Amino acid sequence: MRFMMTFRGTEEYENGAMPSEESITAMTALMGEMAAQGVLLGGDGLHPSSKAVRLELREGKQRVVDGPFTETKELIAGYCLIQVDSKEEAIEWASRCLVADQGNSAGIDLRQIFEADDFGDAYTPEARAISEQATAQAELNK
Secondary structure, three states, X not given: OEEEEEEEOOHHHHOOOOOOHHHXXXXXXXXXXXXHOOOEEEEEEOOOHHXXXXXXXXXXXXXXEEOOOOOHXXXXXXXXXXXXXXXXXXXXXXXXXXXXXXXXXXXXXXXXXXOHHHHHHHOOHHHHHHHHHHHHHHHHHO
């Protein structure tokens, strides 16, 4: 089972505050442990929304909106992708990340990632082949 942890931003994060040395050390040590145990698939911190753009589609028209964005409680400050055997295990890792983060984020949202079989018959053999080809290409691009 794959899960995505999203670290919710804070007003301090949006204003450019960086994590402490202790927090960085704790989080990198935990990420190292996750990698060593084969749990970690990827993860990084993100720049504040002042350096971001948001793309929207309304009434068939696309628009690009420059940050910063005002609702800090809804912004993502970082993410972590993990692969585990159960939701309970994902919660354990997320709990450890929350402690290591030392209050730099407003909390962590944990969401399971869809797998191909979750889509049932709507995921046609053609769509599956295209997805597998794209995944293989992405691995080559690393």
